Amino acid sequence: MVATVALETGDSGNRHRFQLELEFVQCLAILAQRGYFKDKAFVNYLKYLLYWKDPEYAKYLKYPQCLHMLELLQYEHFRKELVNAQCAKFIDEQQILHWQHYSRKRMRLQQALAEQQQQNNTSGK
Incomplete structure (x- = not known):
């Protein structure tokens, strides 16, 4: 292609x-x-x-x-x-909710990883 x-x-x-x-x-x-x-x-x-x-x-x-x-x-x-404007708006809102959920989930995963790394650094000393 x-x-x-x-x-x-x-x-x-x-x-x-x-x-x-x-x-x-x-x-x-x-x-x-x-x-x-x-x-x-x-x-x-x-x-x-x-x-x-x-x-x-x-x-x-x-x-x-x-x-x-x-x-x-x-x-x-x-x-x-x-x-239909309502249909398009619904899809738009669902997309925004998806992005928000993904962003929050990603932030929680990053925080958990940072905490785990900090614990590993502390216990390794």
């Missing part, structure tokens, strides 16, 4: 395309309200972008949960529901 060529050859045109597609895959949220999901060519493009699920490409994603959204966007019913 494009990413392999862009990263291995350093071809600036392919690298630019890779970066554009990377950004696009991560920014799928607002498209329903703009009417993009009614365009058959655009829906086909969403299907094409599923290659980002391959670990070779997914490792570049800053927000890997976008892959789940990309998967859901393959379903016409889901695309139609996103036009």
Whole structure:
């Protein structure tokens, strides 16, 4: 795919395309309200972008949960529901809750690790 060529050859045109597609895959949220999901060519493009699920490409994603959204966007019913502001807001709120939970969990794990290291340093002396 494009990413392999862009990263291995350093071809600036392919690298630019890779970066554009990377950004696009991560920014799928607002498209329903703009009417993009009614365009058959655009829906086909969403299907094409599923290659980002391959670990070779997914490792570049800053927000890997976008892959789940990309998967859901393959379903016409889901695309139609996103036009509803309440539905889009609910998804947004759920995403925020997920991030908050992840952040808190990560902080607790880091604190526990720091405490364990401190105990190891103290008991080792």
